[in-house]
Amino acid sequence: MNFFTRLGNKLTRTKDKLIGDIDALLSRWKKVDPALFEELEEILISADMGVTVAERLIEKIKKDRITEPLAIKTVIREGMLAILTEHQGTLALPDARPAVVVIVGVNGTGKTTTIGKMSERLRREGKKVIIAAADTFRAAAIDQLNVWGERSGAAVIRHADGADPAAVVFDALSAAKARGADVLIVDTAGRLHTKVNLMEELKKIQRVLERGHPGSPHEVLLVLDATAGQNSLVQARFFNKDIGITGIVLTKLDGTAKGGIIFGIMEELNIPVKMIGVGEGIEDLKDFNPREFVEALFGR
Amino acid sequence: MFESLTSKLDAVLKKFKGRGILTEKDLDEGLREVRLALLEADVNFRVVKSFIEKVKERAMGREVMESLSPGQQVVKVVYEELCSVMGEKGKGIPLVPNPPTVIMLAGLQGSGKTTTAGKLARMFRQDGRKALLVAADIRRPAAVRQLEVLGEGLKVPVFTPGAGKDAVAVCREGVEYGQKYGHDVVILDTAGRLHIDEDLMKELVSIKDKVRPHEILLVVDAMTGQDAVNIATHFNGALDITGVILTKLDGDARGGAVLSIRQVTGKPIRLLGMGEKLDQLEPFFPDRMASRILGMGDVLSLIEKAERTYSLEEVENLKGNLKGNNFTLEDFRTQLKQMKKLGSLVDLIAMIPGGSRMLQKAGGDIPEDGLKHVEAIMNSMTLRERRDHTIIDGSRRRRIAKGSGTRVEEVNRLLKQFLQTRKMVKSLAGGKGKFSMMQKARSLFS
Numbered sequence: 160m161n162f163f164t165r166l167g168n169k170l171t172r173t174k175d176k177l178i179g180d181i182d183a184l185l186s187r188w189k190k191v192d193p194a195l196f197e198e199l200e201e202i203l204i205s206a207d208m209g210v211t212v213a214e215r216l217i218e219k220i221k222k223d224r225i226t227e228p229l230a231i232k233t234v235i236r237e238g239m240l241a242i243l244t245e246h247q248g249t250l251a252l253p254d255a256r257p258a259v260v261v262i263v264g265v266n267g268t269g270k271t272t273t274i275g276k277m278s279e280r281l282r283r284e285g286k287k288v289i290i291a292a293a294d295t296f297r298a299a300a301i302d303q304l305n306v307w308g309e310r311s312g313a314a315v316i317r318h319a320d321g322a323d324p325a326a327v328v329f330d331a332l333s334a335a336k337a338r339g340a341d342v343l344i345v346d347t348a349g350r351l352h353t354k355v356n357l358m359e360e361l362k363k364i365q366r367v368l369e370r371g372h373p374g375s376p377h378e379v380l381l382v383l384d385a386t387a388g389q390n391s392l393v394q395a396r397f398f399n400k401d402i403g404i405t406g407i408v409l410t411k412l413d414g415t416a417k418g419g420i421i422f423g424i425m426e427e428l429n430i431p432v433k434m435i436g437v438g439e440g441i442e443d444l445k446d447f448n449p450r451e452f453v454e455a456l457f458g459r
Numbered sequence: 460m461f462e463s464l465t466s467k468l469d470a471v472l473k474k475f476k477g478r479g480i481l482t483e484k485d486l487d488e489g490l491r492e493v494r495l496a497l498l499e500a501d502v503n504f505r506v507v508k509s510f511i512e513k514v515k516e517r518a519m520g521r522e523v524m525e526s527l528s529p530g531q532q533v534v535k536v537v538y539e540e541l542c543s544v545m546g547e548k549g550k551g552i553p554l555v556p557n558p559p560t561v562i563m564l565a566g567l568q569g570s571g572k573t574t575t576a577g578k579l580a581r582m583f584r585q586d587g588r589k590a591l592l593v594a595a596d597i598r599r600p601a602a603v604r605q606l607e608v609l610g611e612g613l614k615v616p617v618f619t620p621g622a623g624k625d626a627v628a629v630c631r632e633g634v635e636y637g638q639k640y641g642h643d644v645v646i647l648d649t650a651g652r653l654h655i656d657e658d659l660m661k662e663l664v665s666i667k668d669k670v671r672p673h674e675i676l677l678v679v680d681a682m683t684g685q686d687a688v689n690i691a692t693h694f695n696g697a698l699d700i701t702g703v704i705l706t707k708l709d710g711d712a713r714g715g716a717v718l719s720i721r722q723v724t725g726k727p728i729r730l731l732g733m734g735e736k737l738d739q740l741e742p743f744f745p746d747r748m749a750s751r752i753l754g755m756g757d758v759l760s761l762i763e764k765a766e767r768t769y770s771l772e773e774v775e776n777l778k779g780n781l782k783g784n785n786f787t788l789e790d791f792r793t794q795l796k797q798m799k800k801l802g803s804l805v806d807l808i809a810m811i812p813g814g815s816r817m818l819q820k821a822g823g824d825i826p827e828d829g830l831k832h833v834e835a836i837m838n839s840m841t842l843r844e845r846r847d848h849t850i851i852d853g854s855r856r857r858r859i860a861k862g863s864g865t866r867v868e869e870v871n872r873l874l875k876q877f878l879q880t881r882k883m884v885k886s887l888a889g890g891k892g893k894f895s896m897m898q899k900a901r902s903l904f905s
Binding site: 201204205206207209210265266267268269275296297298299300302303305306307320351352353354384386387388389390391393411413420 | 501
């Protein structure tokens with residue numbers, strides 16, 4: 160099985176729903192007219208694409224003066240690909256030892272699980288990983304991380320529950336330097352973007368890193384849940400404004416017929432989606448490749 | 460946002476003003492705005508469609524009331540319809556006559572089941588009930604431990620699985636344990652799962668068959684998008700849920716998912732999760748949820764909260780001071796004391812429409828957990844200093860810092876915050892009473 164079909168299988172739900180609906184719609188119409196556009200808009204919005212992106216894609220169809228319904232599919236496909244490629248980016252870990260990755264996001268999006276998968280992946284690449292357990296707030300978050308640390312052979316630097324997260328990061332950075340680790344991954348507590356004091360806490364973590372290891376953090380990844388709706392855009396905007404996001408990890412993409420928010424984020428905020436989570440297995444955390452993604456959706 | 464929906468509608472409907480009656484054509488244009496607002500709030504598009512149909516039916520041919528603009532008129536119908544779809548005010552969770560009442564929580568990963576389990580346990584314990592938590596999430600690493608930690612903090616026992624037990628056995632044994640030791644309530648925390656994961660959905664069905672829970676509550680993240688319809692359909696189809704708990708409403712998600720869930724399941728919304736702390740579980744009010752989805756902010760809740768905490772006299776006093784332009788540190792101190800009663804200042808501001816944006820602008824200069832320090836500093840000031848902050852010079856600052864066990868920088872920071880607050884309240888003040896203050900705040904942000 161090649162990569163496309165595998166990703167395609169993981170995205171079956173989105174594929175069947177989104178593309179299936181579009182196909183059904185286009186084969187039903189003999190000519191292109193406003194009512195068709197309305198239905199098309201609904202299909203796009205139902206994939207969490209948001210009104211703005213949906214309208215933009217449809218504008219493009221109108222501008223191209225398409226007269227044959229079936230031709231619309233190509234325009235949509237190209238429009239989607241254009242949005243995704245224009246703003247694409249991949250995880251960039253510098254040679255600077257350690258490369259520092261900070262993981263942030265609201266509660267329950269899958270930060271800790273993502274870190275577990277990421278650290279296993281890095282270990283397989285022969286990298287030495289240290290994880291900073293800076294979620295000192297949620298009960299047993301540290302234990303959860305420890306389990307992942309054991310699974311992936313990464314050392315987890317921890318303090319007691321309720322400790323100052325910045326202090327944990329400071330210690331973890333020292334440990335990473337002393338032990339010659341390649342990558343330091345910082346797990347932070349889930350926080351709603353509206354909680355100002357918690358956003359301040361993140362800024363403090365960044366200051367500690369910057370001071371102790373100039374140039375770091377090299378990646379600040381925002382973890383978003385694909386089942387969430389338009390609020391993801393708001394989250395991304397706030398986190399980006401406060402601490403500067405270098406990329407997005409979109410999780411739980413396998414469970415939902417949606418995930419259209421990916422377009423809204425890349426189009427409106429110009430922040431690349433760098434990785435996607437399409438399942439529970441460690442290999443299900445994938446680098447995001449726009450072309451593969453769109454091809455997996457539309458089929459080759 | 461609510462204001463802007465109204466004004467958008469007004470703009471569309473303006474040309475028809477004076478005709479007195481809303482016609483179909485007027486409405487179609489206006490309702491497009493409503494439709495977009497609802498879609499942006501994550502209400503499922505099918506639900507939006509049928510909802511708009513209903514609104515149209517009700518609004519058509521209605522006379523435009525003198526006091527309302529056509530836009531307001533439509534919004535009023537939308538709002539009323541929205542309230543009616545939301546159902547009744549949440550009744551909480553009734554207990555059965557023969558204890559224990561068995562409550563099963565189910566939902567997607569990360570929706571907040573374990574935290575909600577802790578909150579429920581705390582709520583029942585507050586009511587003098589004996590609660591038992593059952594840790595049936597044997598999948599997520601350390602989920603059992605998380606529940607244990609919550610239980611320890613609450614002094615509520617946690618039934619944990621023996622090695623090698625499956626979730627069904629854990630629930631069955633947990634309920635038996637609860638019966639044996641006279642618990643009033645047994646709360647089952649199950650593992651998060653995707654609604655399309657058939658094997659795991661079957662597991663929930665077997666738990667239901669084995670322990671016959673009195674309540675099966677679907678825990679849903681308020682941020683859920685268009686998929687809320689499918690989630691609700693699958694869980695309700697498999698389990699015939701008895702109600703819904705909506706979580707993470709302390710954020711700024713509009714929560715349109717709840718409308719979809721109501722439409723699909725018809726099941727009541729029982730309670731709302733309003734924060735990470737275990738006491739942040741609140742009753743559901745349909746009208747407030749409707750305002751929120753329309754983007755009106757939770758103004759009603761805020762006003763009610765403020766009314767509970769402030770006495771009328773205090774409000775009058777404060778108002779006087781604000782008007783007289785002499786808001787002093789003394790008032791600031793009284794304010795902070797009130798705030799402590801109200802809950803977190805940040806939560807409070809976030810409830811005002813546009814409040815979260817304002818918080819961002821304030822850039823974190825709003826004290827929250829630091830309230831204790833702030834109070835200590837103010838208590839170390841003399842009355843004269845509190846009445847006139849301008850006399851607080853360097854040497855007074857040093858004394859205040861020493862007296863409160865803080866540092867001069869902290870005293871400085873407090874004074875700066877005071878000046879900012881003063882500026883903020885000044886711009887809010889001037890109206891008659893709290894409500895107009897709120898309205899003013901609204902006009903500032905909308």
